[in-house]
Amino acid sequence: MPRAESSPPKEVxxxxxxxxxxxxxxxxxxxxxxxxxxxxxxxxxxxxxxxxLVGDEEGSIVEALNALRxxxxxxxxxxxxxxxxxxxxxxxxxxxxxxxxxVDPRALAILQERMRTTGVEMNEARLRMTRIPKGAELVENKxxxxxxxxxxxxxxxxxxxxxxxxxxxxxxxxxxxGVRILSQTLRADAREGDIGTQLGEIAxxxxxxxxxxxxxFDPQHGPNTNVVLRARDAQKxxxxxxxxxxxxxxxxxxxxxx
Amino acid sequence: MPRAESSPPKEVxxxxxxxxxxxxxxxxxxxxxxxxxxxxxxxxxxxxxxxxLVGDEEGSIVEALNALRxxxxxxxxxxxxxxxxxxxxxxxxxxxxxxxxxVDPRALAILQERMRTTGVEMNEARLRMTRIPKGAELVENKxxxxxxxxxxxxxxxxxxxxxxxxxxxxxxxxxxxGVRILSQTLRADAREGDIGTQLGEIAxxxxxxxxxxxxxFDPQHGPNTNVVLRARDAQKxxxxxxxxxxxxxxxxxxxxxx
Numbered sequence: 050m051p052r053a054e055s056s057p058p059k060e061v062x063x064x065x066x067x068x069x070x071x072x073x074x075x076x077x078x079x080x081x082x083x084x085x086x087x088x089x090x091x092x093x094x095x096x097x098x099x100x101x102l103v104g105d106e107e108g109s110i111v112e113a114l115n116a117l118r119x120x121x122x123x124x125x126x127x128x129x130x131x132x133x134x135x136x137x138x139x140x141x142x143x144x145x146x147x148x149x150x151x152v153d154p155r156a157l158a159i160l161q162e163r164m165r166t167t168g169v170e171m172n173e174a175r176l177r178m179t180r181i182p183k184g185a186e187l188v189e190n191k192x193x194x195x196x197x198x199x200x201x202x203x204x205x206x207x208x209x210x211x212x213x214x215x216x217x218x219x220x221x222x223x224x225x226x227g228v229r230i231l232s233q234t235l236r237a238d239a240r241e242g243d244i245g246t247q248l249g250e251i252a253x254x255x256x257x258x259x260x261x262x263x264x265x266f267d268p269q270h271g272p273n274t275n276v277v278l279r280a281r282d283a284q285k286x287x288x289x290x291x292x293x294x295x296x297x298x299x300x301x302x303x304x305x306x307x
Numbered sequence: 308m309p310r311a312e313s314s315p316p317k318e319v320x321x322x323x324x325x326x327x328x329x330x331x332x333x334x335x336x337x338x339x340x341x342x343x344x345x346x347x348x349x350x351x352x353x354x355x356x357x358x359x360l361v362g363d364e365e366g367s368i369v370e371a372l373n374a375l376r377x378x379x380x381x382x383x384x385x386x387x388x389x390x391x392x393x394x395x396x397x398x399x400x401x402x403x404x405x406x407x408x409x410v411d412p413r414a415l416a417i418l419q420e421r422m423r424t425t426g427v428e429m430n431e432a433r434l435r436m437t438r439i440p441k442g443a444e445l446v447e448n449k450x451x452x453x454x455x456x457x458x459x460x461x462x463x464x465x466x467x468x469x470x471x472x473x474x475x476x477x478x479x480x481x482x483x484x485g486v487r488i489l490s491q492t493l494r495a496d497a498r499e500g501d502i503g504t505q506l507g508e509i510a511x512x513x514x515x516x517x518x519x520x521x522x523x524f525d526p527q528h529g530p531n532t533n534v535v536l537r538a539r540d541a542q543k544x545x546x547x548x549x550x551x552x553x554x555x556x557x558x559x560x561x562x563x564x565x
Contacts, residue, residue, distance in 0.1 A: 174503025
């Protein structure tokens with residue numbers, strides 16, 4: 050009996066990322082989190098399906114949160130949880146979920162302990178960072194103490210890449226994960242336009258394999274293409290990859306015979 | 308008579324960016340267009356208000372296009388206009404606008420001319436790149452010939468950064484532009500948490516100046532903060548910057564006196 054039948058198929062786990070920050074929309078700061086999170090989730094078997102970037106504006110943040118959290122297994126957010134007036138993410142999450150928000154005793158204890166050891170003063174601004182929507186779990190911040198949080202299917206993280214990365218490591222073991230997507234990259238040694246028609250036919254014949262085509266310029270040999278195949282099933286992936294390899298050989302053979 | 312009163316105030320011009328590409332959501336390719344376009348539009352006086360990234364999936368692309376084009380002055384898209392089966396942007400734009408799409412004689416002429424000079428063959432795949440929604444203007448591609456297009460308030464560009472940049476240069480002179488946003492960055496020489504409360508008060512007193520606060524770590528002097536002020540009015544910007552500078556001096560004075 051094939052092994053695949055002995056355990057129920059794992060569900061597809063999806064995610065969206067909401068990047069919150071005026072500074073990225075103005076071009077002043079270049080985002081470093083999207084690519085990191087995309088790779089990280091893919092490695093876990095979680096499908097990142099959508100990313101949105103919005104400014105520090107309540108209406109936009111609440112609307113995006115509500116649209117995304119209904120659609121995907123998880124919504125990750127980055128940015129807007131610091132001590133200043135433009136850090137409004139926690140309040141927006143509370144509003145989206147319709148729950149109250151106030152100073153959280155657990156978050157307060159963490160910050161007070163940190164301040165005791167560093168000698169930094171507690172004040173109104175820092176107290177902002179202890180405001181957590183009711184019902185949320187804290188996400189530990191091993192870098193600078195002020196925690197992120199997790200409510201419903203929304204995971205709220207800092208925008209500073211090192212802190213965001215530490216928070217992601219913290220939540221990763223608790224995430225549902227789907228079947229890992231397997232992928233294979235084939236270097237075509239052909240122009241994208243010379244293989245497009247045939248590739249489309251192979252894609253149609255292999256509906257469970259996502260086939261992407263990415264042109265690039267090789268300074269030594271000129272225009273070239275990477276063909277990337279992605280699938281959950283190893284056998285289906287191998288079959289489609291074989292079909293692409295055979296096709297590429299035919300195309301290259303025809304070209305060298307010209 | 309002040310010069311500002313002699314001409315009517317310019318309108319606020321807004322934009323959204325829709326990045327189309329599975330390869331970015333999977334983390335395989337790192338996006339290089341968002342930051343470039345954000346800076347470019349800011350320099351033109353166009354407010355980039357929102358960015359969305361979606362995969363090569365018709366439903367998601369059409370829905371995002373329709374949501375964004377109703378909300379902003381311009382919608383820019385990148386990606387999905389190549390010769391392969393996964394390049395579906397042009398068809399999605401036609402669907403969003405409810406117009407037919409077919410081989411465009413102008414685009415066909417451009418590609419045929421290119422192929423005549425390069426010796427590359429026309430085929431079904433390359434013909435895909437001449438499919439343009441009815442009513443669209445072409446956007447010239449000085450890098451690799453296959454054009455982008457502009458329909459309604461949607462501007463469709465390639466995903467390859469060099470080509471996208473050439474297309475943006477092509478459309479820029481034709482865009483409505485708003486009043487340039489002026490900005491000023493002040494290095495706080497203070498921790499974000501030490502200036503947050505006061506900064507919030509200044510922000511409240513200067514509603515037409517957007518004040519952002521961005522912590523960073525200075526390897527020599529430890530935690531520090533950049534305060535960025537942005538406004539359309541130079542005088543209002545200067546007033547708010549003065550208030551921030553005075554506040555920073557008071558905070559630093561209090562700290563050194565401890």
